[in-house]
Amino acid sequence: MQLIKRRLVGKEGSERTRELRAILAGLPNYKNGPYADIRKWVNSQIVETRARGRVLNRDSIAVRREGAAQIALVGPPNAGKSSLLQALSSIQIKTGDYAFTTTRPVPALTRVEGVLVQLVEIPGLIGGAHEDRGGGRALLGVLRGADAIVYCHPAGSPLDELETVRSEVAAAGIELPSILAATKADEAPPPAHPELEVVPVSVLDDASLDAFRRAVWRLTGLARVFLRDGGEPVALRPPVTVEDVAHSIHHSLGERCTGARVWGSSARFPGQRVGRSHELADSDSVEIMDR
Ligand SMILES: Nc1nc2c(ncn2[C@@H]2O[C@H](COP(=O)(O)OP(=O)(O)OP(=O)(O)O)[C@@H](O)[C@H]2O)c(=O)[nH]1
Ligand SMILES: [Mg+2]
Structure with a gap:
């Protein structure tokens, strides 16, 4: 038993599970007696290590709720979600002219109509997300907990990328009040959308950011x-x-x-x-x- 414990020192997660499996394979397969007890202990350790791993993974992606409402920013990569988050709050977040700059949900508090509201960027939702493509299941799990959705899509680019994201959200069974932010509105006129209220917004235009805040407030329903x-x-x-x-x-x-x-x-x-x-x-x- 001491030998086994020494082999496990400093090993966590999948490395620990692998070592436990190797130990199990090397143990005599007795049904009773001390070896049977050791087998039982090793098996229980495998289960416990797995459970701990799940908790760690969940915590690292979960977002602690703050403010009067939680509004998710959802959209295809490079749509300008982080830029919007940055323009509306005091957080520093990486933005970039390429896809998947943001890899985890990022929360930020912003004041709308005098009330603190939490915005959360949900990054990286791609086709197949509801079947866990790109780690989509955990991201959709965060989205499920939100009160409403702001879909973000650059004004002037074709809507099909956005519709892919929306169909993933629908396939996950998530139905929340939603609007469409037509981002980068300084570059092109906003599109019309058959279902969603469209709010043109540019991080370069303060008046559009104010109008966006008011739209977010209406969306909270508070x-x-x-x-x-x-x-x-x-x-x-x-x-x-x-x-x-x-x-x-x-x-x-x-x-x-x-x-x-x-x-x-x-x-x-x-x-x-x-x-x-x-x-x-x-x-x-x-x-x-x-x-
Ligand atoms: N002209 C203009 N460019 C913008 C605006 N908002 C964002 N951009 C640019 O669009 C690019 C993508 O911006 P991000 O904010 O990183 O986009 P994102 O949706 O967070 O992207 P990912 O996290 O990679 O999915 C960056 O080069 C930004 O500078 C805007 O209002 N006007
Ligand atoms: Mg981003």
Whole structure:
């Protein structure tokens, strides 16, 4: 047993599995006694090493959610996804005039309409991805967890490459609200798309980036509620009640809250007092009242 353990020192992953298999092959095949116990131990180590490998692989590609919503940037290689991510956030990411510059999902926080939203570049989706071509299954797994998709495709290039990506997403059974960003819009006029709302965007044009942010905000489907005493607006999925807003600030406030004063389109007049189940509208401001 000591000999076996010494052979395994410093070996991880597939190297460890290979060594374990070799050990197993060299062991006498007794059904009982100490050799049978050793066989059992070696077998359990093979299973454990495999499981650990899977966890490591999954962690290395998973994206920790941050912000009010997670929006995936999806599109053919070289479409300008990383450039867009860079233009909209403070991250430094490699961009390049060639395919597969990005090899793993890259998250970045950006502020849209005053709310932090997470954008995630999903790189390298190619034909056959749903059958794991190009490691597509793990990438599609990340995409599955997102709230919505921004398909990225250069304005002026034929749409077939994009349709390949979209059919992979469909084949994986992923159905999310989507828009189409016509990237590099400084180079060519944007295409029309039969199904998707098209938002032309160029990283060289700030106005187009602002319009893109607004489109991303609509895509989240969230409603913003401002607090009269300042601070970040609260972003929640409609329908949003006074109680929901109080709860999102702190769960104990959710319990103590008796109602609110409301300014905005859900109020009949500015500062109207409403109960805790009152339904708020996007861009309303509230002053929560509690016991
Ligand atoms: N003219 C122009 N070029 C752009 C724009 N956005 C990106 N590019 C160029 O397009 C090329 C690809 O950009 P990336 O941002 O690396 O594209 P990507 O989709 O992340 O590519 P991969 O990660 O390789 O799949 C780079 O040479 C960029 O400089 C844009 O708005 N206008
Ligand atoms: Mg990239």
